[in-house]
Amino acid sequence: MQDMTPINTAEASERRAIKISAKEVTVHYGAKQALFGVDLDIEENQVTSLIGPSGCGKSTFLRCLNRMNDTIDICSVGGQIRLGDINIYDPKVDVVELRARVGMVFQKPNPFPKSIFENIAYGPRIHGLCRDKSDMEEVVVSSLQKAGLFDEVKDRLDEPGTGLSGGQQQRLCIARAIAVSPEVILMDEPCSALDPIATAKVEELIDELRENYTIVIVTHSMQQAARVSQRTAFFHLGNIVEEGPTEQIFTMPKDQRTQDYITGRFG
Amino acid sequence: MSDHIVTSYDDDLKELAGKISEMGGRAERLVEDSIAALVRMDMVKASETVEKDTIINSLDQEIEEKAVLTIARRQPMAHDLREIISALRISVDLERIADLGKNIARRTLALEGKKQPKQLVHGIEHMAELALTQLRTVLDAYTGRDDVAAIGVWHKDREVDALYNSLFREFLTYMMEDPRNISFCTHLLFCAKNLERIGDHATNIAETIYYLKTGLPLEDRHFEENEQLDLD
Numbered sequence: 001m002q003d004m005t006p007i008n009t010a011e012a013s014e015r016r017a018i019k020i021s022a023k024e025v026t027v028h029y030g031a032k033q034a035l036f037g038v039d040l041d042i043e044e045n046q047v048t049s050l051i052g053p054s055g056c057g058k059s060t061f062l063r064c065l066n067r068m069n070d071t072i073d074i075c076s077v078g079g080q081i082r083l084g085d086i087n088i089y090d091p092k093v094d095v096v097e098l099r100a101r102v103g104m105v106f107q108k109p110n111p112f113p114k115s116i117f118e119n120i121a122y123g124p125r126i127h128g129l130c131r132d133k134s135d136m137e138e139v140v141v142s143s144l145q146k147a148g149l150f151d152e153v154k155d156r157l158d159e160p161g162t163g164l165s166g167g168q169q170q171r172l173c174i175a176r177a178i179a180v181s182p183e184v185i186l187m188d189e190p191c192s193a194l195d196p197i198a199t200a201k202v203e204e205l206i207d208e209l210r211e212n213y214t215i216v217i218v219t220h221s222m223q224q225a226a227r228v229s230q231r232t233a234f235f236h237l238g239n240i241v242e243e244g245p246t247e248q249i250f251t252m253p254k255d256q257r258t259q260d261y262i263t264g265r266f267g
Numbered sequence: 268m269s270d271h272i273v274t275s276y277d278d279d280l281k282e283l284a285g286k287i288s289e290m291g292g293r294a295e296r297l298v299e300d301s302i303a304a305l306v307r308m309d310m311v312k313a314s315e316t317v318e319k320d321t322i323i324n325s326l327d328q329e330i331e332e333k334a335v336l337t338i339a340r341r342q343p344m345a346h347d348l349r350e351i352i353s354a355l356r357i358s359v360d361l362e363r364i365a366d367l368g369k370n371i372a373r374r375t376l377a378l379e380g381k382k383q384p385k386q387l388v389h390g391i392e393h394m395a396e397l398a399l400t401q402l403r404t405v406l407d408a409y410t411g412r413d414d415v416a417a418i419g420v421w422h423k424d425r426e427v428d429a430l431y432n433s434l435f436r437e438f439l440t441y442m443m444e445d446p447r448n449i450s451f452c453t454h455l456l457f458c459a460k461n462l463e464r465i466g467d468h469a470t471n472i473a474e475t476i477y478y479l480k481t482g483l484p485l486e487d488r489h490f491e492e493n494e495q496l497d498l499d
Contacts, residue, residue, distance in 0.1 A: 222344060252345065252482035252483075259345055264271050264272050265270065
């Protein structure tokens with residue numbers, strides 16, 4: 001019976017609820033096509049990493065998930081992306097509300113040029129999530145705590161967020177994303193500008209956040225993808241070549257192109 | 268498989284595989300020599316063979332260091348990782364094979380001056396041939412990354428085991444016939460046991476080659492085959 005175990009666990013992970021379901025997603029930047037019909041189911045409370053060489057469309061795909069591509073005039077998105085039971089490209093969808101449900105953390109930490117407190121309070125305020133000042137304080141404190149930053153900044157919440165170190169700034173951005181209680185957090189190479197220690201802290205945080213959020217992360221670090229994610233999708237030339245449990249992708253990839261990429265053989 | 272973008276990475280892996288091949292060749296020769304020394308009661312060759320084991324031990328050490336360094340430096344993935352892990356495992360098996368060969372040579376030294384029944388030594392020689400063929404085939408399978416040949420070695424281990432069992436009975440008969448044979452036969456029995464263990468290490472290597480090639484353990488496959496056989 002022992003050899004049945006892996007199959008059972010594989011089935012268990014199959015049965016996880018699907019948070020975001022992308023079908024036949026295409027993206028054009030003007031005449032240039034960046035994505036060619038991408039299908040991907042993103043499981044709830046899991047970290048999904050998107051890997052692939054530069055220009056393969058992984059960031060483009062990530063930005064489709066909260067309609068960040070809307071901000072680019074020449075960009076057009078086709079296909080369907082469902083978040084729960086809504087089609088996020090439905091014209092009736094309020095984009096601001098969508099982005100509160102699907103938050104984002106970028107490559108470079110980009111705190112607002114405001115105090116640490118205001119950086120966190122901004123989102124909940126514009127979305128009208130807090131009734132009064134003490135409510136707001138609670139949200140700020142708990143967001144900073146969840147992002148593992150509170151102890152480091154509790155005595156200087158009124159100092160500018162831009163005065164923090166790079167790693168702290170990135171965790172501030174994660175706290176800011178958490179403050180509006182999103183369901184999904186998208187991260188576009190969140191550690192590429194950080195040193196190894198700050199990276200380790202953010203990775204630790206990602207693992208903790210998985211309990212309450214669904215996380216999709218774009219990363220160029222194979223080791224990072226292997227460490228933090230449960231599922232991995234390998235993009236190449238605007239398509240998903242292979243998607244599956246991270247463990248399998250990094251130990252026994254099925255596709256030769258995946259094998260070549262993760263072992264550093266891509267020409 | 269195509270080369271790595273970083274060419275020194277390929278050099279690292281080639282060096283590891285090269286060292287394994289070298290170690291395999293040396294271990295094979297050591298076992299051959301130990302058997303030759305036993306058959307001909309050549310004490311000089313026996314003591315030379317005992318000495319040669321140190322070279323293999325230091326090769327094992329070198330492979331381990333190289334493997335650890337490569338893992339630390341390259342963070343290997345998928346097939347590359349299996350390549351390194353396999354080198355580590357195979358070097359352990361080869362080191363053990365050489366130890367077993369050395370042991371046979373030591374027993375030869377202990378047998379100096381004792382009269383030996385020809386027929387019994389023939390049995391050992393035959394078993395050594397079989398075990399060494401297994402070892403040679405599995406080392407070739409490693410060089411050629413040939414998982415089919417590895418499976419062949421894996422299945423053929425039964426023959427080594429069967430031969431060991433028949434030799435065991437033969438020795439027992441001799442010992443019962445004449446108690447003066449006991450000392451000699453016991454030494455030969457240990458030699459036979461060592462050869463049987465060498466066969467086991469060859470199958471371990473076969474399993475490693477299969478894993479290296481496919482990423483799967485060989486036992487599972489065997490399990491499926493047995494099930495099919497049962498159904499037939």
